[in-house]
Amino acid sequence: MITGFIGIVRFRVGGSLKGVLGILSLIACLIVVIMCFGVGIDRVTEEASGVEFSRIRFFGSMTIDRVPLAITKDGAGHDPTVIHSWLGETLASWICGFVGIFIGLVMTCNYITSASERGSVELTLSRPIPRPIVVLSEYTAGLIVVGVLTAVVMGGSWFALGLRLGVWSPGYLVPILIVVAKFAIVSAVGMLFALLGRHWALAIMIPIGFWFACYSVEQAKDTFLDPIREQVDSIEKERGPGAAAGVPMASLAKGGVGKSVDILYVVLPKPSKFDYLVKWACWGRESIEEDEALKKAFDPANIIISSLAWLVICLGVCCLLFHFREF
Amino acid sequence: MTETAVHFDRLRKVYGGLFGKTVEALRGITIQVERGQIFGLLGPNGAGKTTAVKLLLGLCRATGGSATVFGEPAGTQDARRKIGYMPERPILPSHLSGQKALEHFGALSGLSRAERREQAGKWLERMGLGHVGNQKVGTYSKGMGQRIGIAQALLHDPPLVVLDEPTDGLDPVGRREIRELLFEMKKKGTTVFLNSHLLQEVEECCDRVAILHKGEIVRGGTLEELLAVQAEYQLTMDGMTDAAKKKLKEIAVEVDDGATKNELVVRLEAESHVDKVVDALRADNVGIRGVVPIRRRLEDIFVDALGGDTSVGGHPAGGE
Ligand SMILES: Nc1ncnc2c1ncn2[C@@H]1O[C@H](COP(=O)(O)OP(=O)(O)O)[C@@H](O)[C@H]1O
Numbered sequence: 001m002i003t004g005f006i007g008i009v010r011f012r013v014g015g016s017l018k019g020v021l022g023i024l025s026l027i028a029c030l031i032v033v034i035m036c037f038g039v040g041i042d043r044v045t046e047e048a049s050g051v052e053f054s055r056i057r058f059f060g061s062m063t064i065d066r067v068p069l070a071i072t073k074d075g076a077g078h079d080p081t082v083i084h085s086w087l088g089e090t091l092a093s094w095i096c097g098f099v100g101i102f103i104g105l106v107m108t109c110n111y112i113t114s115a116s117e118r119g120s121v122e123l124t125l126s127r128p129i130p131r132p133i134v135v136l137s138e139y140t141a142g143l144i145v146v147g148v149l150t151a152v153v154m155g156g157s158w159f160a161l162g163l164r165l166g167v168w169s170p171g172y173l174v175p176i177l178i179v180v181a182k183f184a185i186v187s188a189v190g191m192l193f194a195l196l197g198r199h200w201a202l203a204i205m206i207p208i209g210f211w212f213a214c215y216s217v218e219q220a221k222d223t224f225l226d227p228i229r230e231q232v233d234s235i236e237k238e239r240g241p242g243a244a245a246g247v248p249m250a251s252l253a254k255g256g257v258g259k260s261v262d263i264l265y266v267v268l269p270k271p272s273k274f275d276y277l278v279k280w281a282c283w284g285r286e287s288i289e290e291d292e293a294l295k296k297a298f299d300p301a302n303i304i305i306s307s308l309a310w311l312v313i314c315l316g317v318c319c320l321l322f323h324f325r326e327f
Numbered sequence: 328m329t330e331t332a333v334h335f336d337r338l339r340k341v342y343g344g345l346f347g348k349t350v351e352a353l354r355g356i357t358i359q360v361e362r363g364q365i366f367g368l369l370g371p372n373g374a375g376k377t378t379a380v381k382l383l384l385g386l387c388r389a390t391g392g393s394a395t396v397f398g399e400p401a402g403t404q405d406a407r408r409k410i411g412y413m414p415e416r417p418i419l420p421s422h423l424s425g426q427k428a429l430e431h432f433g434a435l436s437g438l439s440r441a442e443r444r445e446q447a448g449k450w451l452e453r454m455g456l457g458h459v460g461n462q463k464v465g466t467y468s469k470g471m472g473q474r475i476g477i478a479q480a481l482l483h484d485p486p487l488v489v490l491d492e493p494t495d496g497l498d499p500v501g502r503r504e505i506r507e508l509l510f511e512m513k514k515k516g517t518t519v520f521l522n523s524h525l526l527q528e529v530e531e532c533c534d535r536v537a538i539l540h541k542g543e544i545v546r547g548g549t550l551e552e553l554l555a556v557q558a559e560y561q562l563t564m565d566g567m568t569d570a571a572k573k574k575l576k577e578i579a580v581e582v583d584d585g586a587t588k589n590e591l592v593v594r595l596e597a598e599s600h601v602d603k604v605v606d607a608l609r610a611d612n613v614g615i616r617g618v619v620p621i622r623r624r625l626e627d628i629f630v631d632a633l634g635g636d637t638s639v640g641g642h643p644a645g646g647e
């Protein structure tokens with residue numbers, strides 16, 4: 001059984017990375033790493049306003065201007081750790097957390113649906129491996145593929161930036177795990193729909209849609225409802241109950257809609273919190289604690305529990321579906 | 328004492344249901360295969376052969392009846408451990424080399440690393456693919472792919488081998504090799520369950536066959552039993568008369584006209600009835616120039632069993 005599990009994982013990981021998409025992705029990852037080997041920092045003064053900012057150069061040609069906070073507080077020079085953290089967060093959240101997850105989904109869904117093809121699935125399912133193990137091994141393979149791609153980008157750029165900037169902060173590498181964790185949820189949802197719908201496009205669109213829905217719920221609570229409630233609460237504390245009736249949307253925030261959003265918020269996974277985790281890993285704990293709103297919305301226990309719950313439920317349903325499926 | 332390798336007991340399978348149209352692919356078939364036998368399940372396309380082996384492997388579930396493999400309920404992990412299976416149209420991992428593909432399947436069957444490396448190499452050689460073992464399976468011809476398909480079923484040396492249309496896509500040489508392989512397995516004591524719509528291969532190597540048609544077994548038994556049902560003779564006469572022919576019709580099960588009036592094909596209940604035929608003809612002064620027994624081929628029995636109905640495919644399950 002374990003031999004079978006490892007066999008399928010190896011088979012899928014190898015197949016994905018050696019496929020056209022896999023090779024293209026690896027090349028893209030390596031390009032990112034190579035660019036990091038050419039990183040340099042300039043200090044630029046904008047002529048019109050006289051404002052100083054830092055500019056990141058890649059091999060002298062490509063530049064990213066106005067990197068925030070990169071000028072040290074005393075204005076004397078650049079802080080390479082800031083550049084380092086900023087690049088790390090950007091790469092982890094955008095390149096890996098977005099593009100990487102999309103590529104991972106395409107690959108996973110592709111092989112879930114292709115694995116359901118008659119003639120192919122029969123070769124696997126006729127062997128003495130329980131079907132849930134087959135599901136879990138396909139799933140694990142997806143995680144490993146995304147993990148490898150992320151590790152190439154983050155590990156490679158960490159090494160390159162270490163050489164260029166002299167910063168070797170290990171927190172830079174933690175987002176590899178965070179991206180894999182994020183993908184673990186997205187791909188569990190994707191796998192469920194790949195098995196339900198048997199169509200790969202559906203299996204890519206639905207988890208992405210789901211992720212955005214979760215994100216919207218999060219944003220609705222964190223940036224819209226919570227501030228209104230706070231405002232209402234503080235007014236009522238000052239002037240007594242009912243005094244805050246004039247605050248726009250107060251009834252909405254305090255009423256049924258607000259409650260439903262709260263419930264959804266607790267139950268659903270929290271995409272943007274993963275970005276906070278990345279921020280924490282790259283910039284350090286203070287980056288979260290400095291920002292009051294961020295700090296308030298950041299509840300690690302709830303993030304972990306709601307994520308795990310989704311993961312376990314989706315995978316469980318996948319295993320059941322696959323177990324009872326007829327080929 | 329013989330041991331039962333495969334036992335189907337009134338096995339039924341209805342596909343579809345709920346809202347769609349239902350197809351009754353198997354209508355309660357009973358089959359018993361003893362250990363060490365080569366069993367051939369014959370039938371035209373759509374007869375339900377593939378359905379039967381899928382039930383044997385637990386790829387789908389029976390609607391009624393039961394199936395066992397060496398006493399274990401079909402589809403359980405223990406039952407599957409004892410089977411090597413080649414599906415009808417195997418889709419092989421095209422990104423792997425022949426060697427790596429077989430090693431992969433060996434891993435799925437639970438072989439250790441050393442075992443699967445050795446077995447993969449051995450089977451590549453055995454299937455005549457040794458020279459392309461390092462090439463990607465994607466570059467293989469259909470016949471080569473089929474050989475990999477067979478090799479992956481035999482790799483872990485299972486006591487029961489289930490082959491669904493194994494010679495599909497093979498050239499005559501390839502077919503002969505498969506036959507040799509089957510004989511070799513028989514010598515080793517491996518049980519083989521073979522599906523085929525091609526009769527030639529089965530005729531030469533199966534111990535028992537069953538003919539499946541529209542989900543029902545229409546004939547079954549050992550080859551000898553099937554082939555010896557009735558005796559057929561080609562008669563050549565001189566001066567045949569209508570009266571004599573009338574008499575023949577009384578003796579024989581069936582009398583078919585030949586190319587000329589003096590040629591007839593008679594089918595008799597038993598070989599001993601030849602004497603009666605000769606007596607009757609001589610009594611009418613008809614000269615006998617030749618009595619040639621026609622050895623019936625499985626193909627004839629096959630066509631007979633289908634009763635001339637060679638239409639393909641399933642049929643609605645309703646009207647039971
Ligand atoms: N998954 C399925 N769903 C519905 N009908 C099926 C399915 N598989 C096979 N059938 C039908 O069952 C009948 C038997 O098919 P099959 O077992 O593949 O026959 P054979 O292997 O003898 O050619 C056919 O009529 C076929 O159309």
Ligand SMILES: [Mg+2]
Pocket residue numbers: 373376377378415491
């Ligand atoms: Mg078939």
